[in-house]
Amino acid sequence: MKIRYVYLCLGLLLTSHSALSKSAPLVSIPTHxxxxxxxxxxxxxxxxxxxSKDNVGNTFGGAALVMHVRYCSENEIQIPFHVGDDASRTWILTKTGSxxxxxxxxxxEDGSFHTSTMYGGHTVDEGYAQVQSFPADAYSKKLFIESGIAASTDNVWQIMIYPNRFSYRLIRPAREVQVDFNLESPIDTPSAPWGYGD
Structure with a gap:
């Protein structure tokens, strides 16, 4: 009898937890x-x-820089960043629920993953409606150390969005680079980034 009672209680708890999990909304932060x-x-x-900023100089070798807000869903935005003919980079912004x-x-170029890929970070506070910061996460720090670029473990990426400007910024001690994009003058969309098909 006691065993049946225990199983009944466990069943009710699991059912309640399942129902709560399905109905519980994701965290929504207004600034995010x-x-x-x-x-x-x-x-x-x-x-x-x-x-607009580059304290080392010539980071992109004078190549034409183009960003393309190519794919958007409720929880993800994919933004290829073309550097001249190099279509290897795509920024992926994702809502994680936290x-x-x-x-x-x-x-x-053949679409396969580069040995250094999927690095980045997660917000640690609410930030601002116009600016969000992404300190390097544990995966990225491990990747940077294994790749022999330990200085990059201090990376913080920032994205800024204003009515007339989108900016991508990388900062760490002794390093700063920022690229600004004029949102008031759209251009022809480029071809698909490497690995993403048509």
Missing amino acids: DAFFNAIKAHCGKAFKGTV GLMLKHDHRN
């Missing part, structure tokens, strides 16, 4: 939502970029 939606509003458009995550998808 506003930031995500401001970028999403440009879906399908491409923009030319210029380097904040926002930024990842860098790097591909080889």
